Amino acid sequence: MRSARSPAKPAGEDDYVPSARQRERERIRRRTATRSALIAAASTVVLGTIIWVVVTRSPGWPRVQESFFDWGYAKRSFPSILAGLWLNIRVMLVCEVVILAFGLVVAGCRTLRGPVFFPLRLLAAAYTDLFRGLPLILVILLLGLGVPGLRLRGLPDSIVFYGGAALVLTYSAYVAEVFRAGIDSVHPSQRAAARSLGLSSGQAMRYVVLPQAVRRVVPPLLNDLVSLQKDSGLISVLGAIDAVRAAGIETATSFNFTPFVVAGALFVLLTIPLARFTDWLGRRTERRRGLGGAV
Amino acid sequence: MTARQLRFVAALLGVALALTACAPEDQGASGSAATAADACAKDKLQLTTKGKLTIGTDKPAYEPWFSDDDPANGKGYESAVAYAVAEKLGFSRQEVAWTVAPFNTVIQPGPKKFDFDVNQVSITEERRRAVDFSSGYYVVSQAVIALKDSPIAGATSVAQLKDAKLGAAVGTTSYRAIVDQVKPSKQPAVFDNNDVAKAALRNGQLDGLVLDLPTAFYVTAAEIPDAKIVGQFPAAGANPEQFGLVLEKGSPLTACVSKAVDALRSGGDLKSLQDRWLSDSVGAPVLS
Numbered sequence: 303m304r305s306a307r308s309p310a311k312p313a314g315e316d317d318y319v320p321s322a323r324q325r326e327r328e329r330i331r332r333r334t335a336t337r338s339a340l341i342a343a344a345s346t347v348v349l350g351t352i353i354w355v356v357v358t359r360s361p362g363w364p365r366v367q368e369s370f371f372d373w374g375y376a377k378r379s380f381p382s383i384l385a386g387l388w389l390n391i392r393v394m395l396v397c398e399v400v401i402l403a404f405g406l407v408v409a410g411c412r413t414l415r416g417p418v419f420f421p422l423r424l425l426a427a428a429y430t431d432l433f434r435g436l437p438l439i440l441v442i443l444l445l446g447l448g449v450p451g452l453r454l455r456g457l458p459d460s461i462v463f464y465g466g467a468a469l470v471l472t473y474s475a476y477v478a479e480v481f482r483a484g485i486d487s488v489h490p491s492q493r494a495a496a497r498s499l500g501l502s503s504g505q506a507m508r509y510v511v512l513p514q515a516v517r518r519v520v521p522p523l524l525n526d527l528v529s530l531q532k533d534s535g536l537i538s539v540l541g542a543i544d545a546v547r548a549a550g551i552e553t554a555t556s557f558n559f560t561p562f563v564v565a566g567a568l569f570v571l572l573t574i575p576l577a578r579f580t581d582w583l584g585r586r587t588e589r590r591r592g593l594g595g596a597v
Numbered sequence: 598m599t600a601r602q603l604r605f606v607a608a609l610l611g612v613a614l615a616l617t618a619c620a621p622e623d624q625g626a627s628g629s630a631a632t633a634a635d636a637c638a639k640d641k642l643q644l645t646t647k648g649k650l651t652i653g654t655d656k657p658a659y660e661p662w663f664s665d666d667d668p669a670n671g672k673g674y675e676s677a678v679a680y681a682v683a684e685k686l687g688f689s690r691q692e693v694a695w696t697v698a699p700f701n702t703v704i705q706p707g708p709k710k711f712d713f714d715v716n717q718v719s720i721t722e723e724r725r726r727a728v729d730f731s732s733g734y735y736v737v738s739q740a741v742i743a744l745k746d747s748p749i750a751g752a753t754s755v756a757q758l759k760d761a762k763l764g765a766a767v768g769t770t771s772y773r774a775i776v777d778q779v780k781p782s783k784q785p786a787v788f789d790n791n792d793v794a795k796a797a798l799r800n801g802q803l804d805g806l807v808l809d810l811p812t813a814f815y816v817t818a819a820e821i822p823d824a825k826i827v828g829q830f831p832a833a834g835a836n837p838e839q840f841g842l843v844l845e846k847g848s849p850l851t852a853c854v855s856k857a858v859d860a861l862r863s864g865g866d867l868k869s870l871q872d873r874w875l876s877d878s879v880g881a882p883v884l885s
Contacts, residue, residue: 345605365706365846369727447793450800459802461786541764541786541797551787554768557704557727 372560379552379561386548387568393462393534393544397469398527404470405477412478413485415503426478433475438536442468446540465537473530480522484515517587524580528573545569637853639687644850645712650688652679653698653711659791661815661874662717668695674811674874675715678734678858681866682713682842685857700768703843704728713842713854717809719770720841729851732858733839734867739774740813740829740881743805744798744821752827754885755779761804766791770838771807774830795821814876828884 320328357363411419411426433441446464449457458464488511496506538547545568549561645651654675657666664672671680671690683693696711703714704727719737720730741758743750749761758779764786765771775785786803788794791812798806799821808816810829817824832838842858844851861867 362707369706443793447796447800447802450802451796453801461797461802538787539789539793541788541794541802543784543787547767547787550767551772553704554700555721555723555773557724559705 368558370559370563372558375552375556375558375560376564379549379564382548382552383545383561383565383568386543386545387565387572389462389542389544390531390534391572393466393469393537394527394531397466397473397534398530400470401473401477401530402523404474406481408474408478409481409485410507412482413507430475430478433472434479436472438468438472438533439539441472442536442539444468445471446537461540461542462537465540465542469530469534469537473526473533476526477523480519480526481515483522484519485511487518488514520583520587521580524576524583528576531572531576532569637686637856642686642712642850642853645710646694649692649694650683650686651694651696651711652683653696653703653709653714654716655699656697659812660819661811661876669693672874674735674870675717677870677874678861678867679715681861681870682854682857685860686853706846709845712848712850713844715842717840718843720839721770728846729844729848730841731844731851731854732862733841734858734861735840735871736837737770737809737811737840738829738832738838739771739807740810741805741807741827741884742798742813742817742821742824743827744801744824747801747804749805749827750825752884753882755830758805758827758884762786762802763805763807764788764794764797764803765807766794769809771809775807778830791816798824810881811875813881818876826881828882831883831885 408426408429411422412430414422442465445468446461449464450459492510492514493506496510497503501509535544535546538544543551545565546562549565552561553559652668654663654668658668658673658676660673662673662675664670664676668676668679671677680690680693683690698709698711698714698716700716702709703716703718704724706727713731717737718724718730720733724730741749741752741763747761749758752758752761755778758781760782762783762785763775763779763781765775765788767787767789772785772787775781786794786797788797791808794803794806795816797803805827806816807830810826813826813829817826842854844854858867
C-alpha cells in the first residue's frame with residue numbers, strides 16, 4: 303500500500319515507516335477481516351439458499367407465485383396504484399405539517415406550569431387520552447360520514463378533507479406525547495440556568511428547552527411520519543382511492559394478489575429515503591455536538 | 598469457523614430439514630372431470646368435512662340474497678339456491694354446514710375451508726385463472742340508485758351519468774360498470790362494503806350508487822326510501838354477466854356442482870326461486 307503511494311509524494315514529507323510489528327499487526331487485521339467477510343458471505347448464502355429452497359420446493363409455491371408474483375398483473379396494475387400512491391403522498395405531506403404544529407401546541411399546553419393554566423393542561427391531557435385511545439378507523443368514519451350526515455351548510459364535502467382531519471386529530475395526540483417526552487427529557491438545570499440568566503419562562507422554553515427537546519425526538523417523529531404514510535391509506539374507507547384501494551380494485555377484477563405486492567413495494571421505496579434522511583439527520587446532530595463540545 | 602459458528606450453521610440446517618419434512622404434501626386436487634354417471638354420488642365426493650357439505654359466504658350476509666344475516670335459515674335467493682344444490686347432490690338440510698368466508702379468503706390461492714362459496718361473485722374469464730366457477734345461477738345486471746333530489750334522479754341514458762359523483766363497493770363488477778360503461782369525469786368513490794356506500798349516498802356525498810339490480814331493489818324499497826332506481830345498465834358484452842358458485846381452483850367438485858346448477862335451471866327451480874325471493878327486474882328502466 304505504502305509503496306504504491308510513496309512515489310507520488312515529495313521525498314522527506316512522509317518519512318513514516320511502520321515498524322515490523324505494526325506491519326504484522328496490519329497483516330493480521332487484514333487477514334481477520336477477510337476471513338470474517340468470507341464467513342459472513344458463506345453464512346448468508348447458506349441461509350438464503352435454505353430459505354429459497356424451502357419456499358420454492360413447498361407444494362403450494364407455484365400457486366402462490368402465480369397469485370402474488372405475476373409480472374403481467376404487476377405491470378398492468380402499476381399506473382393505477384401509482385396514481386393512488388400520489389394521493390397517499392399528498393395527504394401525508396399536508397397532514398404531517400399540521401400534525402407537527404398542532405402536536406407541539408398540545409405538548410406546550412401540557413407542560414405549562416402554574417395553577418392558572420390548569421384548564422389548558424386538563425384539556426390537553428383529555429385530548430391526548432381520548433385520541434390515543436380511539437381507533438383511527440372510528441375517528442375517520444365518525445368525521446367522514448357523521449359530520450356530512452348533519453347536512454349543515456358551508457361544510458366542505460370532500461372525503462379527503464375529513465379523512466385528513468381524522469388523521470390530524472389522531473396523530474397529533476401521539477406526536478404531542480413525543481414532544482412532551484422530549485421536553486421532559488431536558489434536564490431541569492437547563493431551565494434553571496436560563497431563568498437565572500434572566501430569561502422569562504416562555505423565553506427559556508423557546509430558546510433553551512425546545513431546541514434541545516426537538517432535536518432529541520426527531521427519530522421517533524420520523525417513525526410516526528412513516529406510520530402516517532401508511533395510515534393515510536385508511537381514508538379509503540370513505541371512498542377515496544389510495545394505493546392499497548387501487549390494488550384492491552385490481553385484485554377484485556382478476557382475483558390475483560400481485561397488485562398488493564406492487565403497492566407494498568412502492569411503500570417500502572417511499573420509506574427507505576425517509577430512513578436514510580433520519581440517519582443523516584442523526585449523524586449531522588452528532589457532528590455538530592462534537593464540534594461545539596469544547597465547553 | 599469457531600465451534601459456536603459451526604453449531605449455528607448446523608442448527609440452521611436442522612431447522613431447514615425439519616421445515617422440509619413438515620411441509621404438507623399437496624393434496625393435488627385432481628381436476629378429473631366427472632365422466633362416469635355415479636362420479637357425483639354423495640359418497641364419492643371429496644368434501645372438506647366428511648359427510649357434510651360445507652358452504653361459505655361472507656358475514657354480514659346481505660338481503661335479498663340472504664335473510665336476517667343467517668344463511669342457514671334457507672331464506673333469501675342464495676341461501677335457497679345453496680340448499681337446492683345441496684339437495685341435488687344428495688345432502689339433507691342437516692348435512693349442510695355454513696362457514697364464514699370473507700372475500701379475500703375466497704379468492705386466495707390454496708385450499709379452502711368450504712366446498713363451495715355463494716356470495717354474488719360474477720363469473721369472468723380472468724377470475725377463472727384463480728378459482729373454479731360453477732355454471733351461473735343468476736343473470737345479473739347492474740343498476741344505479743340515487744336520492745330522489747339527486748341531479749341524476751331523472752337520468753335516462755348512461756351518458757347523463759358522466760358528470761355525476763358515483764360510488765360502488767370494492768371487488769364488485771358494479772365498479773367496472775362505472776369505469777367501463779359510464780367513463781365518469783369524476784373519480785368514482787370505492788367503499789369497503791355497501792353499508793358505508795349507502796351512508797355516503799344518504800349524506801349526499803354521492804350522486805348515485807351502483808349496485809346489482811336485486812340489491813338495488815332491496816335498498817330502495819327497505820333501507821333508503823328516499824332513494825329510487827334511476828335505471829339498469831344495458832348488458833355490456835355479448836355474454837350476460839352471471840353469478841356463479843366459487844370453488845377451489847381444480848376442485849373435483851366443480852363438475853358435480855355445475856351439473857346440479859344446470860339441473861336446477863333446466864328444471865325451472867332457479868326461475869321459481871327468483872320469483873319467490875327477488876323483485877321482478879322488469880320494473881327498472883334500462884338506461885339507453
